Amino acid sequence: MPTTPTAEIPPSGFSAPFIQTVVVQPTPFCNINCRYCYLPDRDSKATMALSTIEALFSKVFASGWTGDELTVIWHAGEPLVLPVSYYETAFRAIEALRPPSLALRHAFQTNGMLITPEWCALFRDWDVGVGVSIDGPQALHDANRVTRSGRGTFGRTVAGMRLLRRENVPFHVISVLSAESLRSPEEMLDFYLAEGVEDICFNVEESEGDHVSELFAASNFDDRFRAFLGRFWTLARQSGRVHTIREIDDMLSRIFRPESGDANDDADRANVQAQPFGMLNVACDGSASSFSPELLGLKNAAYNDFIIGNVCTDSLESMLKGAAMTAMARDIATGVEICRRTCEYFSVCGGGTPVNKLSENGRFDSGETSFCRLTEKIPTDLVLAAFDRLEAAIESDSTPAMDPGRLAEAR
Numbered sequence: 530m531p532t533t534p535t536a537e538i539p540p541s542g543f544s545a546p547f548i549q550t551v552v553v554q555p556t557p558f559c560n561i562n563c564r565y566c567y568l569p570d571r572d573s574k575a576t577m578a579l580s581t582i583e584a585l586f587s588k589v590f591a592s593g594w595t596g597d598e599l600t601v602i603w604h605a606g607e608p609l610v611l612p613v614s615y616y617e618t619a620f621r622a623i624e625a626l627r628p629p630s631l632a633l634r635h636a637f638q639t640n641g642m643l644i645t646p647e648w649c650a651l652f653r654d655w656d657v658g659v660g661v662s663i664d665g666p667q668a669l670h671d672a673n674r675v676t677r678s679g680r681g682t683f684g685r686t687v688a689g690m691r692l693l694r695r696e697n698v699p700f701h702v703i704s705v706l707s708a709e710s711l712r713s714p715e716e717m718l719d720f721y722l723a724e725g726v727e728d729i730c731f732n733v734e735e736s737e738g739d740h741v742s743e744l745f746a747a748s749n750f751d752d753r754f755r756a757f758l759g760r761f762w763t764l765a766r767q768s769g770r771v772h773t774i775r776e777i778d779d780m781l782s783r784i785f786r787p788e789s790g791d792a793n794d795d796a797d798r799a800n801v802q803a804q805p806f807g808m809l810n811v812a813c814d815g816s817a818s819s820f821s822p823e824l825l826g827l828k829n830a831a832y833n834d835f836i837i838g839n840v841c842t843d844s845l846e847s848m849l850k851g852a853a854m855t856a857m858a859r860d861i862a863t864g865v866e867i868c869r870r871t872c873e874y875f876s877v878c879g880g881g882t883p884v885n886k887l888s889e890n891g892r893f894d895s896g897e898t899s900f901c902r903l904t905e906k907i908p909t910d911l912v913l914a915a916f917d918r919l920e921a922a923i924e925s926d927s928t929p930a931m932d933p934g935r936l937a938e939a940r
């Protein structure tokens with residue numbers, strides 16, 4: 530499941546598209562077959578050509594649509610099924626094209642099974658951000674993350690994580706929460722602590738593409754997720770050994786974000802998945818998409834299967850003006866306006882994720898989803914409840930200022 534980086538707000542007065550993240554699919558192939566996977570082409574061994582990588586980054590760098598920083602996420606399939614040398618060549622080619630004023634950071638999301646000392650050297654040499662997909666202790670992980678023959682992948686993933694630690698490669702984990710793991714915050718935390726994992730991201734099992742989430746089908750899953758995340762946050766704070774929980778820490782930075790005047794406007798512009806070209810997502814044949822990266826590879830006649838052009842043959846300007854981009858941008862913007870009018874969480878959310886609106890509500894121009902209740906509303910409620918407790922505590926002592934950094938103490 531793709532990971533979405535923290536969004537930046539485009540500079541004031543910046544009205545052109547603002548590319549913050551490029552998601553590159555070097556191959557759709559994956560060496561395993563997770564039960565919740567929505568990627569339709571995970572058996573294909575096609576590989577992105579070097580010429581496609583060069584065409585992509587030549588156009589991005591020449592566009593004038595980037596800020597000072599750009600994140601490049603290598604997301605497949607499983608990116609490590611390609612050899613280390615593939616990325617050494619690709620990174621050098623991108624580096625040769627990169628304008629000196631642009632800071633670019635590569636990131637990988639991997640199932641960790643294929644990590645070797647050579648991969649660790651690449652990660653270190655290029656300061657690559659590494660995310661490992663692991664769903665918690667063995668029983669929870671192996672319930673869904675299996676090989677094509679149905680065997681669990683826990684042992685090899687843990688071995689990969691341990692090698693990263695031995696080789697001093699920083700990494701975070703992304704764990705997909707199932708109905709079962711929501712019952713197990715203590716076991717989840719015990720596992721992370723035992724493996725020395727300090728930075729944790731949770732993804733909820735979503736309905737996307739052909740995959741229908743069992744979690745969303747379960748009764749009172751909102752309450753169960755709220756209880757899980759609240760309990761996990763409390764336990765993690767008490768342990769003193771967890772550095773970040775993305776769902777909480779991202780929310781803190783968004784709730785306490787410095788405003789440029791209009792909090793709703795800031796949130797809207799910071800919602801990278803709702804902005805044309807905020808995320809530029811490119812398949813191995815050069816087909817380009819935008820908005821939610823999960824759209825790339827899905828089918829939809831109304832939006833040309835979400836393909837806005839091909840980086841080998843089309844300019845970014847022509848993609849921006851094309852029929853598919855125009856239709857998606859219009860309908861996604863309408864969905865954002867529905868959220869702005871109807872949702873009291875808009876100033877922290879910015880209008881949600883288009884792929885979940887389409888998957889759950891059947892259309893981009895729509896509002897609330899089960900996904901947004903879990904990822905936006907419940908974390909906001911938890912942070913604000915902790916803030917209220919902190920405020921009450923401060924009223925009775927001499928602490929001079931409210932400090933978001935103290936929120937964890939209020940858990």
Ligand code: SF4
Nearest residue numbers: 868872878881897901
């Ligand atoms: S929380 Fe949901 S309903 Fe509210 S703005 Fe976000 S996507 Fe829209």
